[in-house]
Amino acid sequence: MSQSSLDDEELFGEAAEEMRADVEEHLDAARAELPAAADVWEVDADNTLGVLNALRSALDVEDVEAHLRDAKKAFVVGKRADAFEDADDLEEEIDAVEAVLGDIETAREQVGELASTVPELRSALEEANAGGEDGDDEDSDEDAA
Template sequence: MSQATFGDDDELFGEAASEMREDVEASLEQAWEALPAADDIWESDAGNVLGVLNGLNTALDAGDAEDHLRDAKKWFTMGQRADAFDDAADLEAEIADLEETITSVSEASEQVGDLTATIPELRGSLEDAGPDDADDDADDEE
């Protein structure tokens, strides 16, 4: 092989490394965009607690964020193993931040889902609790 071939290989590797970084960055951007907006989980037009919880549960959908994160991690891992990145600390930190945020959204969604199931039961229990109205009527007649 000639020296020129090695030079071309280095150039191709450099291009591939740049493209790989761009792929990671694009996947990270798509993942952030797929997460719910802060206002979507904060504001509600619902008339009762169950409506608020149902709306919140819908808003806490991470969408395709997990898939985009997986793509980013895949390309990042490949690039890191190939030693293709000059400095990957920023990508690694952003991947960790995104992963933490997705986990927080998922955990919140589970908690809201639990409350959504619990609140109607609690309401029913509170409505059934206390003195029975029929007993009160019987006592009044005596």
């Protein structure tokens, strides 16, 4: 190998390009793993709990988190090494994916809370209605007599 092929500046430039490509690939992968809007909006279920469980499944973002973490790691290293000529665009893309991820996580938590509350509410309503039916039966029996 000639000395010119091992020039530090050239190697640094190649490494910076590879690092930027790595960040972009992880961001693309994170975006690809985001739930489709239709999966969140259109749900096929027989009851409310089924809808909530389907929605909670659609909002699973573990793979998104993993890709975003990898993108951020590569970005932080590249930024600290001053390897990117323009890091602002990458940072904006990371922030955008992170914002959507935050919204999804919030929605998933809320759906999870509803999924645990709805069966309790159903039971409470069944008990309340059963109590009311007993009273109605007594009134009906008195009216019949």
